[in-house]
Amino acid sequence: MFQNLQDKLDKALHTLKGKGQITEINVAETVKEVRRALVDADVSYKVAKDFTSIVKEKALGENVITSLNPGQLMVKIVHDELAKLMGGEVAELKIDDNPTIILIAGLQGSGKTTFSGKLANFLKTKKNKKVLLVAGDVYRPAAINQLQVLGEQIGVDVYADLASKNPVEIAQAAIAQAKQNGNNVIIIDTAGRLAIDAEMMDEIRRVHQTVNPTETLFVVDSMTGQDAVNTAKSFNDVLNYNGVVLTKLDGDTRGGAALTIRTVVDKPIKFISTGEKMEALDVFYPERMADRILGM
Amino acid sequence: VGKSKVDDEVLDDLEEVLISSDVGVETTVKIIRRIEERVERDKYVSTSELDLILREEIAGLLSENNIEDTNGFTIPKKNVPYVIMVVGVNGVGKTTTIGKLASQFKANGLKVVLGAADTFRAAAVDQLVIWAERADVPIVKQAMGSDPASVAFDTIQSAVAQNADVVLIDTAGRLHNKVNLMNELTKIKRVMQKVIPDAPHEVLLVLDGSTGQNAFEQAKQFTQATEVTALAVTKLDGTAKGGVVIGISDQFQIPVKYIGVGEGINDLQAFNKMEFVDSFFKRNN
């Protein structure tokens, strides 16, 4: 794919040969190819458009250094700009509060429950924390069992109340139990919900307001297409989350949603999920993501 | 748009609408080209006609690819259970879709048996057990961690013994780039064929309607591994436009049989072409 883009750019830029500079005339076709490549990688159409106009500005008048041909130079500019946009300060998870409360939110099937288990495992084994997982999904069939099975696998306690249908109440009771048992991290798993489901969004808003989490993480499937714009925005409007978790990156998706989300809500990607096992969790590397989106 | 004639700017807007609905670059270019040709042929096309033309082109594209209205699966009344194996990547809605299908089949007077062949994901069997209770149909299961092919085998045997009409086999979510997991599906098929030689009669690939361009790779890889016969596209109750349906039908000619429109037991609809096109446009206005 990267070679593909490179070839296309080389072709689009062939008029440039011998001139040594990227100009308004030869850059237009190139910009179009870059935009196509980004959209093919599931970057939002509008984000891709804005991004390429930044790239265009950067590229214009840029001297072609002898070691790079114009196509290579263009790809380098695109890549560096992508990495810069998704990078910035390394966004560590805040875990010093006692207790630290982490609220997990996202669409159906995005990987919230699995990630909750992974994060608990990570904080237990790598950060020496005493974690309590909270089963806050009272809707999905066997959601509670699922979290309990994961808790057992990693040796972390799970708070569940099979009798309650009220996530706010469950979260409050869990926090009380955590205080009693000396848990210093509380991770609250929640039901999947659509951003347009007003009732369900109101529910998570209430959980958020009540527990006042240290960290709220938005979990998103890296295979998500153009809709990433809407969901990332809507969840952010309601929760003002601190960070994003990109899941299922063990697949072959290009993951353009990462750029979209970073651009529209400007929240850091704090973790990536790369498998179904409890150990399949990694920190986010902007450079690698840029490579991936460009198919490098 | 404030314009009366279809020009480049209008076509650019159209391109944005299609791309922003996950139709994909290739199919979008194809649709735009067709509209350009039509505009050229008909000399003058107003923007108010454009909407109608676009609907026609999209509906036409679906038809060309044999995507017609269905009433879902047709279960023949033979004395052999009709076996439907459900596959797809993680979290798309396979288990939920099986619960909904079981309920529909049962309501149509069919005798249904479920097979819990996802023995891997935490509480996957428990989840299907709850769906079996909701739909009020029997389920065949084994312990977590047991061989999925063995569960499928047991299920088919049990369904034959019970004179069941239809069997739904749930499988674990798997990413299509994982060769060993894809091979496992082939094994499940092979083992079922020991009981019913032409099973599975259907392989239903479930796609999440909010998935982007990766859906193409999913369709391709699952088709290669399991000869997918039908698609179900889920979560279309959200804001995702589900344009992958158009792109995928353009490139794979696999019929879309169902759409998922919610988490409830009744939230599964047989695919209807014009309804899809209508709702596709409603979502875009």
Ligand SMILES: Nc1nc2c(ncn2[C@@H]2O[C@H](COP(=O)(O)OP(=O)(O)OP(=O)(O)O)[C@@H](O)[C@H]2O)c(=O)[nH]1
């Ligand atoms: N391959 C892969 N699968 C994953 C990853 N994360 C989660 N999954 C799988 O994705 C599916 C859905 O994960 P869940 O954790 O149940 O997702 P959820 O967001 O809690 O789902 P709901 O509670 O139904 O909204 C399961 O099959 C998980 O095993 C990942 O990083 N890679």
Ligand SMILES: Nc1nc2c(ncn2[C@@H]2O[C@H](COP(=O)(O)OP(=O)(O)OP(=O)(O)O)[C@@H](O)[C@H]2O)c(=O)[nH]1
């Ligand atoms: N809104 C909405 N949610 C759905 C739909 N279909 C399934 N879901 C939800 O999506 C999540 C995942 O559904 P499952 O049926 O567990 O998906 P799966 O493909 O079996 O998942 P794995 O077995 O883990 O790979 C659950 O929270 C379901 O309730 C739908 O049509 N609309």
Ligand SMILES: [K+]
């Ligand atoms: K998904």
Ligand SMILES: [Mg+2]
């Ligand atoms: Mg969950």
Ligand SMILES: [Mg+2]
């Ligand atoms: Mg399942």
